[in-house]
Amino acid sequence: KELQVVGTLKTKISQIRNLKKGETVGYGRVGKMKKDGKIGVIAIGYADGLKRNLSNGVGNVFVKNKRIPIIGNVCMDMTMLDLTDIDEVAVGDDVEIFGKNITVAEVAKQAGTITYEIMTSISMRVKRVFFME
Numbered sequence: 001k002e003l004q005v006v007g008t009l010k011t012k013i014s015q016i017r018n019l020k021k022g023e024t025v026g027y028g029r030v031g032k033m034k035k036d037g038k039i040g041v042i043a044i045g046y047a048d049g050l051k052r053n054l055s056n057g058v059g060n061v062f063v064k065n066k067r068i069p070i071i072g073n074v075c076m077d078m079t080m081l082d083l084t085d086i087d088e089v090a091v092g093d094d095v096e097i098f099g100k101n102i103t104v105a106e107v108a109k110q111a112g113t114i115t116y117e118i119m120t121s122i123s124m125r126v127k128r129v130f131f132m133e
Contacts, residue, residue, distance in 0.1 A: 005099055005100050005103070007098070007099070007104065007119070008096065008098065008099030008100070009044075009049075009096075009097040009098050009099065009104075009122065009126070010094055010095060010096050010097060010099065011042050011043050011044045011094075011095050011097065012042065012043060012091075012092055012093065012094060012095060013040045013041070013042055013063070013081075013083075013089065013090070013091050013092065013093045013095060014041050014042065014043045014078070014091065015040065015041040015091065016038055016039070016040050016041075016083065016089065016090070016091060017038065017039055017041070018036075018037070018038050019033045019036070019037060019038065019039055020033065020036050021033050021034065021035045021036050024072070025039055025071050025072035025080050026055070026056075026071070026072020026073040026074075026075060026080055027072065027073040027075055028073055029072075030055070030056055030072055030073055031056055031071040031072025031073070031080065033071075033082075035084065036084075037082065037083070037084025037085075038083045038084055039071060039080045039081060039082060039083060040063075040068075040080065040081045040083045040089065040095075041078050041079075041080055041081075042061070042078060042079050042080075042081060042095050043077070043078060044077075044078070044079055044097065044126075045074055045075045045076045045077045045078050045079055046074050046075070046076055047076045047077055047123060047125070048077070048122065048123050048125060048126050049118075049121040049122035049123050049126065050074050050079060050097065051074070051111040051113070051118070051121065052073065052074045053111050053112060054070055054074060054107070054110055054111055055070060055072065055073040055074045056070065056071065056072060056073060057069045057070065057071070058070070058110055058111075059074075059107065059110045059111065060102070060110075061081060061095050061096060061097055061102065062095070062096040062099075062101040062102050063081065063083070063086060063089060063093060063094075063095050063096075064086050064088065064089055064093065066085070066086060067101075067102070068081045068082065068083060068085075068086070068095075069081070069082050070082075081095070098118070104118050104119065
């Protein structure tokens, strides 16, 4: 029998903003729009356990059946995503950091670490929901 995903880290899109080509995003303004588009702000950052080294295209998340790159630096309480290539996206939509579509092992590899560090880095301010069968 194959191993099954038993843990998911997710958040929601809290804001969506339209930006022009060349505009910058995030701490240090290191994220730069390659074309006119839109970014989404999600309610998770390095204080919650999202590693800063996933910044600016190193890491990605899963939104509306698509892998979406992180743009700019991961901030303390929020992170920006490049939503330019998603048509039907709205404030309140779910964002998977890891789970069924992006494994915690993939996130660890992108961050240059191990799965245990990703799991134990999730801070206590992140709400936990437990399900039992």
